[in-house]
Amino acid sequence: DTGVSQDPRHKITKRGQNVTFRCDPISEHNRLYWYRQTLGQGPEFLTYFQNEAQLEKSRLLSDRFSAERPKGSFSTLEIQRTEQGDSAMYLCASSRSGLPTDTQYFGPGTRLTVL
Amino acid sequence: AQTVTQSQPEMSVQEAETVTLSCTYDTSESDYYLFWYKQPPSRQMILVIRQEAYKQQNATENRFSVNFQKAAKSFSLKISDSQLGDAAMYFCAYRGFYNQGGKLIFGQGTELSVKP
Numbered sequence: 001d002t003g004v005s006q007d008p009r010h011k012i013t014k015r016g017q018n019v020t021f022r023c024d025p026i027s028e029h030n031r032l033y034w035y036r037q038t039l040g041q042g043p044e045f046l047t048y049f050q051n052e053a054q055l056e057k058s059r060l061l062s063d064r065f066s067a068e069r070p071k072g073s074f075s076t077l078e079i080q081r082t083e084q085g086d087s088a089m090y091l092c093a094s095s096r097s098g099l100p101t102d103t104q105y106f107g108p109g110t111r112l113t114v115l
Numbered sequence: 116a117q118t119v120t121q122s123q124p125e126m127s128v129q130e131a132e133t134v135t136l137s138c139t140y141d142t143s144e145s146d147y148y149l150f151w152y153k154q155p156p157s158r159q160m161i162l163v164i165r166q167e168a169y170k171q172q173n174a175t176e177n178r179f180s181v182n183f184q185k186a187a188k189s190f191s192l193k194i195s196d197s198q199l200g201d202a203a204m205y206f207c208a209y210r211g212f213y214n215q216g217g218k219l220i221f222g223q224g225t226e227l228s229v230k231p
Contacts, residue, residue: 033219104219108158
């Protein structure tokens with residue numbers, strides 16, 4: 001049972017560029033979550049999918065952010081026209097609905113630095 | 116809206132001693148789940164322990180136990196016999212029972228250091 005994986009682990013980009021991150025959840029998990037974590041803070045929810053449907057989006061997810069999960073397996077998070085304020089750790093988590101506590105398992109994160 | 120507060124940015128404990136990390140939360144819901152997650156330096160977040168609000172018995176997992184006070188909206192984590200490997204950021208998190216999405220609301224974290 002492999003865990004949640006994320007790629008890349010680190011990304012450095014210049015302001016104004018577009019970036020895309022990938023998350024591969026645990027294989028039998030139908031729910032997938034994206035969180036953002038800035039230095040010294042706890043993770044903040046961005047969005048979540050159940051299978052391929054994006055069911056909730058945070059107000060933190062501006063128009064420059066878009067997430068997809070086309071076949072209900074891996075997910076991508078794209079940030080267009082990056083800003084310095086986008087610098088953060090982007091965490092992905094997955095879980096299986098229907099279980100009593102629906103525990104979320106986290107990936108190692110993608111650290112984004114916008115210069 | 117639900118909020119989670121961890122008022123101790125940093126804590127320190129001597130190896131083999133016991134330490135308690137504090138967490139308070141605010142919610143109008145009667146049913147929910149509470150979690151403690153551990154995030155070691157440069158490593159991924161892992162679940163330490165979870166508590167269902169409808170259970171009066173405090174959860175325990177080996178050296179980790181919680182003190183859940185529902186009326187006071189308090190959820191502290193006790194680590195017994197602290198080990199060097201316990202050094203990490205610890206996050207308290209809340210999830211509403213009827214929140215179909217299951218999103219977690221995290222506190223700001225407590226950085227725990229363990230002294231040999």
